[in-house]
Amino acid sequence: MSRLLRGENLLVLVLMTIVGVYVGDTLAGGFSVGNLAFVLPVGVIALGLGASVLVGQMRSPTQCPSTDGATPPAEPPPSRQGISPAVGMSVLLVALVLALDVAPFDVATWLFLLAGLWWLGERRTWFLVIYPLVTGFGIALVFRLLLPYPMDTLI
Amino acid sequence: MLSPDAFAGAIALLSSSWEPWLVVVPGLMIGLFAGATPGFQVSMAMAIVLPFTYYMDFLSAVLFLTAIFTGGGYGSSIPAILMNIPGSSAAVATAFDGYPMTRQGRFDEALGLALGASCIGAALSYLLLLLVISPLSTAVLKLGPSELFVIVLWGISLIALLSAESMVKGLLAGLVGLLLGTVGMSATGAIRGTFGLPVLLDGVPVVPAMIGLFAVSELFTLLGRSYIVDDEHRAKVRVSRIAAGLLRTVRYPVIVLRGSAIGALVGAVPGVGASVSNLVSYAETKRRSREPESFGRGNPRGVIASESANSSSEGGSMVTLLALGIPGGAGTAVLLAAFNIHNVTGGPRFILENMDVVYAIVLANFVQVVLLLVLGLGFIRLIALVVHIPVRVLVPTILALCVFGAYGITGSMSGPITVVIAGLLGWWMRRHGYPVAAAVVGLLLGRMAEGELIRTWQISGGQASYLLERPVTLILVALLVLSLFGGRLLRGLRRRFLP
Numbered sequence: 001m002s003r004l005l006r007g008e009n010l011l012v013l014v015l016m017t018i019v020g021v022y023v024g025d026t027l028a029g030g031f032s033v034g035n036l037a038f039v040l041p042v043g044v045i046a047l048g049l050g051a052s053v054l055v056g057q058m059r060s061p062t063q064c065p066s067t068d069g070a071t072p073p074a075e076p077p078p079s080r081q082g083i084s085p086a087v088g089m090s091v092l093l094v095a096l097v098l099a100l101d102v103a104p105f106d107v108a109t110w111l112f113l114l115a116g117l118w119w120l121g122e123r124r125t126w127f128l129v130i131y132p133l134v135t136g137f138g139i140a141l142v143f144r145l146l147l148p149y150p151m152d153t154l155i
Numbered sequence: 156m157l158s159p160d161a162f163a164g165a166i167a168l169l170s171s172s173w174e175p176w177l178v179v180v181p182g183l184m185i186g187l188f189a190g191a192t193p194g195f196q197v198s199m200a201m202a203i204v205l206p207f208t209y210y211m212d213f214l215s216a217v218l219f220l221t222a223i224f225t226g227g228g229y230g231s232s233i234p235a236i237l238m239n240i241p242g243s244s245a246a247v248a249t250a251f252d253g254y255p256m257t258r259q260g261r262f263d264e265a266l267g268l269a270l271g272a273s274c275i276g277a278a279l280s281y282l283l284l285l286l287v288i289s290p291l292s293t294a295v296l297k298l299g300p301s302e303l304f305v306i307v308l309w310g311i312s313l314i315a316l317l318s319a320e321s322m323v324k325g326l327l328a329g330l331v332g333l334l335l336g337t338v339g340m341s342a343t344g345a346i347r348g349t350f351g352l353p354v355l356l357d358g359v360p361v362v363p364a365m366i367g368l369f370a371v372s373e374l375f376t377l378l379g380r381s382y383i384v385d386d387e388h389r390a391k392v393r394v395s396r397i398a399a400g401l402l403r404t405v406r407y408p409v410i411v412l413r414g415s416a417i418g419a420l421v422g423a424v425p426g427v428g429a430s431v432s433n434l435v436s437y438a439e440t441k442r443r444s445r446e447p448e449s450f451g452r453g454n455p456r457g458v459i460a461s462e463s464a465n466s467s468s469e470g471g472s473m474v475t476l477l478a479l480g481i482p483g484g485a486g487t488a489v490l491l492a493a494f495n496i497h498n499v500t501g502g503p504r505f506i507l508e509n510m511d512v513v514y515a516i517v518l519a520n521f522v523q524v525v526l527l528l529v530l531g532l533g534f535i536r537l538i539a540l541v542v543h544i545p546v547r548v549l550v551p552t553i554l555a556l557c558v559f560g561a562y563g564i565t566g567s568m569s570g571p572i573t574v575v576i577a578g579l580l581g582w583w584m585r586r587h588g589y590p591v592a593a594a595v596v597g598l599l600l601g602r603m604a605e606g607e608l609i610r611t612w613q614i615s616g617g618q619a620s621y622l623l624e625r626p627v628t629l630i631l632v633a634l635l636v637l638s639l640f641g642g643r644l645l646r647g648l649r650r651r652f653l654p
Binding site: 011018022025030033035038039043049097100109112113117139140149151 | 323326327330338343348547548551552568583589605609
């Protein structure tokens with residue numbers, strides 16, 4: 001069971017859950033051809049593919065099931081090196097989006113850039129003072145001028 | 156096929172006033188900037204400047220918007236090559252070989268190749284448009300919903316095959332994308348997958364999801380490095396290498412011609428366009444290559460195939476816009492809006508009555524291509540400096556731009572929230588070799604695929620025999636099956652019959 005909830009298996013399970021919940025919600029909407037003609041077959045095939053990946057992984061955990069072994073990996077999986085900075089940046093990104101709802105856009109962006117630079121290893125004081133301030137307020141100003149939507153900004 | 160009177164009229168239109176020409180250079184610059192900025196869509200830039208066209212005459216307005224379109228077509232290849240972030244779905248296949256070239260320190264050559272292929276592709280498609288606008292528009296009109304449905308499936312299967320280490324992973328990602336593309340209110344009025352959120356009634360915000368899946372996930376994978384190109388020597392921008400790449404394009408005339416032909420034809424299909432044409436051209440070039448294993452590892456032919464096809468799609472999509480009044484994609488939809496502003500309706504009657512204007516648009520686009528060559532060269536030098544920016548500065552800055560870009564598209568927090576969710580999912584998918592490109596193309600085409608399937612069902616009355624009366628559908632189905640299983644079949648036959 002623990003093997004099923006790890007790495008690629010967990011991702012496949014999440015994708016299968018998304019597909020399963022969506023197909024279930026579609027079925028709840030009615031059994032008309034217009035509603036099901038596309039979603040049901042595509043959903044069933046996706047679930048089948050997901051199950052085949054899981055079965056393949058459970059049988060041979062070190063090898064990915066492949067029906068086309070000659071195709072080179074165009075998007076090689078990244079190394080483990082970037083995981084912890086990425087997790088930190090994810091948290092900051094979520095914080096930025098939440099902050100945009102309550103704080104002025106320019107202030108939230110300035111703080112995000114400051115925290116992001118610090119988290120990723122920038123330690124030059126003058127750069128940490130100037131760059132986030134200029135870029136954060138600059139981005140917010142340019143987009144406020146370009147976009148027709150309301151944007152709460154300090155400047 | 157050419158009307159000499161209308162041709163002379165077009166030249167008179169273009170030479171009688173400076174006004175149409177004054178807007179071309181600013182249009183190209185806006186397009187280059189918008190295309191090259193991850194999270195800033197070319198169609199969005201066109202929409203932003205649309206109100207300015209109120210104050211222009213019809214020809215100037217169309218030339219201004221097509222200049223943005225042309226500049227953006229090339230501009231979107233720049234982040235694809237430099238950062239593996241396609242500026243739009245049209246540049247997905249460009250990243251397959253362009254980004255590996257960057258990692259090898261050959262980014263200036265790749266940018267030159269992309270510029271050359273884009274210019275030639277766009278010029279050829281407009282030449283084709285000039286020659287065959289009337290017969291081509293008639294042919295496009297004959298494509299029914301069954302053909303369009305199979306074309307969408309073909310596009311998805313191609314990207315699934317091309318971008319994943321395994322077909323199963325590629326197809327799974329593509330199918331999940333297709334399903335998510337149908338979230339919201341369906342064509343028949345059924346509401347699905349919204350979970351009570353009104354914002355999802357119109358579906359998952361596609362562009363923010365694309366920004367998240369492509370840009371955010373790629374930025375996360377860059378973390379842990381100091382620069383995009385770590386070797387300082389290889390990160391030098393050399394004009395000679397850019398020019399060499401540019402000139403190298405002409406050494407592959409077959410790939411350029413094939414890519415341009417595919418781009419013009421696929422681009423003429425409403426709703427499909429450049430998102431599919433770059434993949435079809437890339438797949439075809441890889442299939443015909445003597446060394447297919449070198450694709451995805453920095454083969455210049457891959458960049459040329461993709462860029463010549465996506466740029467020539469512009470001319471193709473102009474066919475349907477001018478001849479049928481149907482926009483081929485988001486960019487041509489904005490052009491259609493400009494048509495409406497000037498009380499112009501595209502269609503056979505428009506072509507018949509305004510052939511001189513149509514020719515003027517085509518001729519001016521030839522000039523735009525030449526200007527793009529000049530402006531593009533200068534712009535490349537500027538934008539290629541991105542490889543000298545430390546990743547610790549680049550990543551937070553572009554993440555902030557992505558969030559603002561998404562807000563700009565939706566006008567609410569649904570855009571930024573979608574960016575974050577899609578970005579994290581995309582990063583997770585990349586870590587396990589699931590192609591985000593397949594999911595994105597699925598997301599883009601899901602609603603269209605469902606609509607065309609339902610229309611096919613309605614027209615056929617549920618009778619499968621209807622498909623036997625559609626030879627083009629059958630040919631497309633055969634191509635789809637061949638794409639999926641042709642390689643395996645061939646290898647099986649080789650194993651059996653060859654020692």
